[in-house]
Amino acid sequence: KQEVTQIPAALSVPEGENLVLNCSFTDSAIYNLQWFRQDPGKGLTSLLLIQSSQREQTSGRLNASLDKSSGRSTLYIAASQPGDSATYLCAVRGSSNTGKLIFGQGTTLQVKP
Amino acid sequence: DAGVTQSPTHLIKTRGQQVTLRCSPKSGHDTVSWYQQALGQGPQFIFQYYEEEERQRGNFPDRFSGHQFPNYSSELNVNALLLGDSALYLCASSVGFEQYFGPGTRLTVT
Numbered sequence: 001k002q003e004v005t006q007i008p009a010a011l012s013v014p015e016g017e018n019l020v021l022n023c024s025f026t027d028s029a030i031y032n033l034q035w036f037r038q039d040p041g042k043g044l045t046s047l048l049l050i051q052s053s054q055r056e057q058t059s060g061r062l063n064a065s066l067d068k069s070s071g072r073s074t075l076y077i078a079a080s081q082p083g084d085s086a087t088y089l090c091a092v093r094g095s096s097n098t099g100k101l102i103f104g105q106g107t108t109l110q111v112k113p
Numbered sequence: 114d115a116g117v118t119q120s121p122t123h124l125i126k127t128r129g130q131q132v133t134l135r136c137s138p139k140s141g142h143d144t145v146s147w148y149q150q151a152l153g154q155g156p157q158f159i160f161q162y163y164e165e166e167e168r169q170r171g172n173f174p175d176r177f178s179g180h181q182f183p184n185y186s187s188e189l190n191v192n193a194l195l196l197g198d199s200a201l202y203l204c205a206s207s208v209g210f211e212q213y214f215g216p217g218t219r220l221t222v223t
Contacts, residue, residue: 004155032210043117043203044156044214051210089155093210099146100169101212103155
């Protein structure tokens with residue numbers, strides 16, 4: 001059974017810092033991995049999607065990496081801003097590509113001005 | 114192009130009642146998935162609909178049921194509500210790899 005874990009559960013940093021959020025999964029047979037952002041009480045916004053054959057994806061100040069063999073992904077945020085404050089969730093899709101996403105519990109990030 | 118929309122935004126129900134939540138997928142998307150997100154937790158997969166049929170189901174009791182219409186919109190029904198059903202219910206639509214999520218419906222059961 002696939003399990004997804006995110007560490008740390010919460011993180012507080014001063015504005016301008018570079019930071020890394022971690023995601024680990026127990027079954028390396030995944031189809032893809034997706035990182036989402038969630039603002040309090042709101043839906044999920046997709047940030048980056050990495051296919052199982054890829055090692056990383058970049059979008060602006062965000063970079064996500066994937067190491068399937070070790071069951072790990074990281075989300076790197078460069079030059080953090082107060083507007084980056086949110087909960088970040090990673091989710092994996094199993095290799096059957098049936099569409100079911102399995103989520104971690106998220107990392108809640110606070111960036112202080 | 115409208116994204117995924119859900120209605121209502123908020124809902125308060127009493128234990129034992131029944132509730133119906135609605136979702137309209139992003140234009141061109143034919144697959145709809147439903148997730149339940151309890152406070153402080155990641156979303157949990159309920160089920161997925163494709164071509165008006167339930168294609169996959171998560172570990173949820175039969176009190177949770179759904180439907181997909183010919184225009185790809187979908188409903189989630191929950192019967193005999195329990196306090197533990199209080200959560201944010203998220204709908205996601207897709208065609209291909211990536212799922213796009215709606216804003217969610219906040220259900221409170223008292």
